[in-house]
Amino acid sequence: MRVAVVGAGAVGLTAARDLAASGAAVTVHDRGEPGSGASGRAAGVLYDAYAEDVDARLGARAMERFRALSGTRGFEFNECPYVMLARAGDAELAEAIGASAERMRSHGRPVETVAPADLGDRFPALRSDDVAAAAVATNAGWTDPGSYVEAMLGLAREAGAEIRANEPVAVDPGGPGVVACTPSASPTDEYDAVLVAAGAHTKEVLADAGIPVPLKSYRVQALTSRAAYDGPMCYDASAGVYFRPHPTGLLGGDGTVPEEADPDDWDRGADDWFRADLGDALGRRASHEPVVERAWAGLCTATPDGDPLLGEIREGVYVAAGWQGHGFMRAPATGEAIADWILGESAGIDPFDPARFTGEEEFEIREGMAVETGGDRP
Numbered sequence: 122m123r124v125a126v127v128g129a130g131a132v133g134l135t136a137a138r139d140l141a142a143s144g145a146a147v148t149v150h151d152r153g154e155p156g157s158g159a160s161g162r163a164a165g166v167l168y169d170a171y172a173e174d175v176d177a178r179l180g181a182r183a184m185e186r187f188r189a190l191s192g193t194r195g196f197e198f199n200e201c202p203y204v205m206l207a208r209a210g211d212a213e214l215a216e217a218i219g220a221s222a223e224r225m226r227s228h229g230r231p232v233e234t235v236a237p238a239d240l241g242d243r244f245p246a247l248r249s250d251d252v253a254a255a256a257v258a259t260n261a262g263w264t265d266p267g268s269y270v271e272a273m274l275g276l277a278r279e280a281g282a283e284i285r286a287n288e289p290v291a292v293d294p295g296g297p298g299v300v301a302c303t304p305s306a307s308p309t310d311e312y313d314a315v316l317v318a319a320g321a322h323t324k325e326v327l328a329d330a331g332i333p334v335p336l337k338s339y340r341v342q343a344l345t346s347r348a349a350y351d352g353p354m355c356y357d358a359s360a361g362v363y364f365r366p367h368p369t370g371l372l373g374g375d376g377t378v379p380e381e382a383d384p385d386d387w388d389r390g391a392d393d394w395f396r397a398d399l400g401d402a403l404g405r406r407a408s409h410e411p412v413v414e415r416a417w418a419g420l421c422t423a424t425p426d427g428d429p430l431l432g433e434i435r436e437g438v439y440v441a442a443g444w445q446g447h448g449f450m451r452a453p454a455t456g457e458a459i460a461d462w463i464l465g466e467s468a469g470i471d472p473f474d475p476a477r478f479t480g481e482e483e484f485e486i487r488e489g490m491a492v493e494t495g496g497d498r499p
């Protein structure tokens with residue numbers, strides 16, 4: 122079986138590696154360098170703390186694969202608990218934290234509800250006197266996302282995949298079962314299946330092939346700080362920010378701009394308001410005054426219902442996109458799932474089936490209740 126993967130991000134490379142390891146003849150195309158999309162800009166926060174069963178299952182599988190890879194090929198999974206909390210005065214969010222934690226536990230995820238009075242003893246780096254509700258996910262950690270891309274790139278090559286960088290491709294759904302994938306500067310290549318995992322460009326790549334999908338790209342932001350931080354990963358739902366330890370000190374982010382961004386023309390720098398808001402939130406929650414080392418933006422992709430598009434969208438054409446900011450931490454599992462589908466070894470994941478949309482849907486990019494929906498937690 123000949124398979125083209127469009128996009129050498131965390132998802133495309135995981136799928137490519139798994140496909141090639143199962144005997145498929147795989148060619149991966151990237152318009153730039155591998156990891157030059159969102160995967161190279163991600164914060165590297167990893168957890169399986171999801172309230173929906175399908176997400177929890179994928180999250181758990183992803184953690185398993187991250188751990189199995191850890192310590193090899195320059196990739197490290199750094200164990201670190203993930204604290205989710207809401208401030209007093211945010212009754213709705215506080216309730217949502219408790220309810221989400223219970224649902225996460227009902228799917229077998231190790232998530233404890235922690236009394237605010239105990240939070241400070243357990244995590245002295247966090248200020249807890251204004252906390253109304255907290256939960257701690259223990260199957261969690263962080264990594265350098267670039268190191269995962271590098272590791273997958275090596276494994277994909279070793280399994281026989283060919284990687285073609287700096288080569289944007291177009292997809293042309295041909296006759297039944299055959300899809301032509303046209304590199305801009307070389308003759309048309311034909312494949313039995315094409316996986317479009319092109320991140321923020323997925324909508325364009327598929328639209329050019331006559332396949333509309335309801336995807337919107339939007340900016341999110343992060344920064345690293347040189348000031349020391351020796352605490353857990355934390356999502357402060359009231360402030361709408363997250364942070365984690367980082368080799369230079371701390372990495373913090375969110376800074377979601379819920380407006381559609383043009384994937385070919387967007388601001389890669391961080392906004393002043395984001396730096397200021399994150400600085401305030403870090404001061405309040407972790408007594409951390411950021412000494413900014415680097416601040417940046419990247420593009421995430423949204424769908425009408427907040428769930429990804431993962432599956433076959435036309436005969437021979439598969440899509441994997443629309444992660445709502447959670448694509449990196451689930452990549453080992455979603456890449457595996459789509460590879461299995463392409464190989465005919467599974468029938469896909471129902472709630473993520475791209476056929477649930479016509480592609481013409483109007484929708485707003487949802488920030489929503491991140492705790493309940495999983496929306497914009499990292």
Ligand SMILES: Cc1cc2nc3c(=O)[nH]c(=O)nc-3n(C[C@H](O)[C@H](O)[C@H](O)COP(=O)(O)OP(=O)(O)OC[C@H]3O[C@@H](n4cnc5c(N)ncnc54)[C@H](O)[C@@H]3O)c2cc1C
Pocket residue numbers: 127128129130131132133150151152153154155156157158159160161162163164165166167288289290291318319320321322323326341342343374417418419420421441442444445446447448449450451499
């Ligand atoms: C600041 C920030 C922080 C984040 N933090 C986290 C986090 O902590 N945890 C988490 O899980 N997620 C996080 N995310 C989200 C995460 O980065 C993405 O969901 C994930 O990386 C998506 O991976 P991907 O492989 O689907 O896409 P991408 O990594 O975007 O890869 C798509 C690739 O397709 C290529 N491409 C596009 N068009 C073409 C074409 N025509 N031909 C060939 N190649 C093409 C691009 O060059 C790119 O390399 C964050 C995102 C940002 C921006």
